[in-house]
Amino acid sequence: MNPSTISSAKAPLILAPARLRAWVRGSEVALVLLAAVTGCVGGLAVAGMSGASQLLREWLYRLPAGQRLSSLTDLPTEGLMGLPFLAPALGGAVLGLMLLVSTRGRGRTKRAAVDPIEANALHGGWMSLRGSLDVAAQNVVSNGCGASVGLEAGYTQIAAGIASRLGIAFEMRRSDLRTLVGCGSAAAIAAAFGSPLTGAFYAFELIIGTYTIATLAPVVVAALCGSLVMRALAPQPAFVDVGALALAKSAAVDAGDTLPCLALGLICAGLAVLLMRGVTLVENGFRASRLPAPVRPILGGLCVGGLALATTPQVLSAGHGALHIYLAPEATAGLGALAGLVVAKAAASAMSIGSGFRGGLFFASLFLGALVGRLFAGLGPMVWPGFEAFGLAPVGYAVVGMSAFAVAIVGGPLTMTFLALEMTGSFPVTGLVLASVIASSLTVRKTFGYSFATWRFHLRGETIRSAHDVGWMRNLTVGRMMRKDLRPVPLDTPMATFLRAHPLGSPSRVVVVDEHDRYAGIVLVPEAHARAAENGGEAPRLADVVRYPTSFLLADMTVKQAAAAFDQAESETLAVLDDAQSRRVIGLLTESHTLKRYSEELDRQRRAMLGEAA
Template identity: 30%
Template structure:
């Protein structure tokens, strides 16, 4: 009896599924990381995190050849495996969660993992956490699809995969759980938060079983010298925010430059790889995820001049790789760039006010948190990562100040994050917050009614006047051949001539109709429908099969859209209180 009760307990089943997703994602992230290490070992002779030190001892031709040939393989892989031949990442996960019912393509998810492993393994200046997040989301979405779960539960399992991937990558379960809610899911519903935390912890346990309970970075003691340093930390946040804005513009300029060359998309990573190899001849620290470079910055092993040069080189290399078609994430590069910028800023601050500063290590951590916060749009998660890595409350407070300032700068000057900027360039605006997310989660098909007042195009004026008098909404939809929408007619659209009895046999509905009225398609989301109704001052809008055939299907009413929104809002609030 008790077993039967347990099997009918939805929360328990969801918790068990969260464990399954967490364990599977943790294993998948390990395979992804091992694949990257294997490709790096085959390419450079070692899987060391300190790739820059290794490359200094290699012949020049190998330094250029590996990223060039690797870029070619990446391009070919993307061409034949990925939709549209482009890399996929965190932005696609956010889009899936917000727009597509948390459904993800398994082939694309595995293909993205392979392309990312190749990109990182051959030295591309991209991160491995973004691909891990995409892979984790794919695992969660695939399990949800196989079990035919509801839209809400599918979103929860997708969030579980994301949380587990981040937690397994950084050995930081709290940050993983909050990253999934902050960046991907978009809100903190209590019924979803519990399984996401469970999955995050499960992924961490799998990672620790493989690699041990070690932090992602070798962080020593970095005390804060004085409370007067906090304004300097805020200033560092502003600097990181400005650099993050410049970084997004640079990625876009690289993309535009590649488009201007008219090269096939699959060739572009090879060209970029050759350039990256050329940079690596002088500054090999730009290659790969850069964790070794970050560790050196944390331990003050670079002089000020080298910090500035490496920051500029990493900035350029990452913009080239992301804009030129390499597959990978932006998390690791943002941490490396932030560490170098923070180290340089701290060196200057210590030189100006040596009596107030305890050293540059704290500035390196604040720079990492601030830069990652600005680029990822995740100030809470990045702050928690630092706390889980250091356990230092004062240092966490400093990171929080820098992260908030950097986030404010990039939101005021550019966009919410790198991922939302990518989505906005696809025509997807996800800036509306919780209310907009509820509207985007439903389509016009869910509120459309077929009970519309339609009249044939050839209907003469007497019949048209009678139909208007009997119309329930005061609007007629004029239909031509093959149910094609010709236009709409309201009493206000009819001229004085329409009431002249001498015109009764000369004018028909097609002559009177308002041509090219606003229309919606069944697949349009309710946010678009509500915006169109507001912009055009319409309370009812025709729904057509598509904008080419204009085949009339029914109509959408503003009252039905608002009713659907209210129902979704009640359900969401109930979910949060569950």
């Protein structure tokens, strides 16, 4: 996609003054300063979205100030005329209206807003600020009405969108713009969890796609600034802090506890894959119902609200309040209640996302993992002889399960490991978390192949599986590499005329076309002269020496597709056509030039990753 179609095309881009742009483009210090600004803005955006969502929940459910919806044991009776379970459906109706407004006048060409992973993988960091604002607003409505979705997708979307627009204003290079988008995402996650290291590695693993010295300073500075701004605006911990909780039964946790943690990681991986499949099944079900897209969230909201009424309000919203409950050492829920809550929360999340509510599974995966960890700790003594000898306490298994489940859904093993470290402050427990997330991540990668975000890309027909920059490869098309200065020869040209016009030593390959100017093949000049000599000086027809009549390239093919076409045709040169139906010749491309341009781009990408001057 052309970047101009991703940015807001209706309004001209606002650029910084030329001298300031030159300084930012040429100075690493300037990039770090811009990353700090991005981090501060990201922290403000997270605070604003979090506050707006909480106010909406308090108004819909008549909650006391600061009360978390998912911490309730029963739905309040005074909300929405005594029918608070209708709040998700009301939110679905509002969301449907927002979808209608956002798509009005854009017809069927309306594209979904590009998220940070897709932007960095395919578009060099270009994102639409308007689209990001739409996503953030829809995410606030979805989470605020009680749908079982988290705000993290909206946090990263708006922060990365702002970062992208800042980078565009300074006309930053592709690699620097991708880094700045990573800075926005790092600031958002760091602010959301109060965890700078988690935010930084979220950017490295999931948004930028790699860790380099060149990206270290700006990303870490952005994460620190985002966390500090959020801490200044919301002094109380925004989410979970189990640093003071008893994670071990005894004074020490040793390497022997690794075995059950590995088993827990494998269990979490399997359940996470089921959840991702479940979301897809629900989404396909809503699509098969043929209900208009703006109406589906209403039905989904009714299902989620009914589920909360039938089970527990802890299935509503992201689950922050409920996670506090189940990460407490004194939590005493029965095994049946835990298992039921796992099923109910997974169903609520699948129905919410499948029906069209905006949000992700980041925090839902943390909550579900904590529940699975608690359940594992309770069932362990019943099915595992000697389980009591392990030193990890139930809340420790909750932390391990939380990280293992989240890495299966979100990805980023180091991200989830640092989240556990910053939450617990325990290096021994973090070591167990690392073993568990490696087992979970490896299992999902080998059996399923996707995180939730990349699985959604796959369902849309995209082939990307990470934020690694492959957009340059798509931009390096045949149309950009081909030679246009060629004159095709008619197929009915007499051989003698052709040989006089193309003597030995002239360009060795000539494109020929039929009487309708359609591509007919390529003539190898040395071969034509040799065939003419074999036939007593003149071959009967030019068509006798035409080669590759069915092998050609199209202008929109990528360099990778072109290389495959050369291999299949076993030719060093192929004609470029406008399309396969009209077969009009528009250029010529050689395999050597294709490989040369590909090698040059690979080298440029390598130098950009290492922070070397171009």
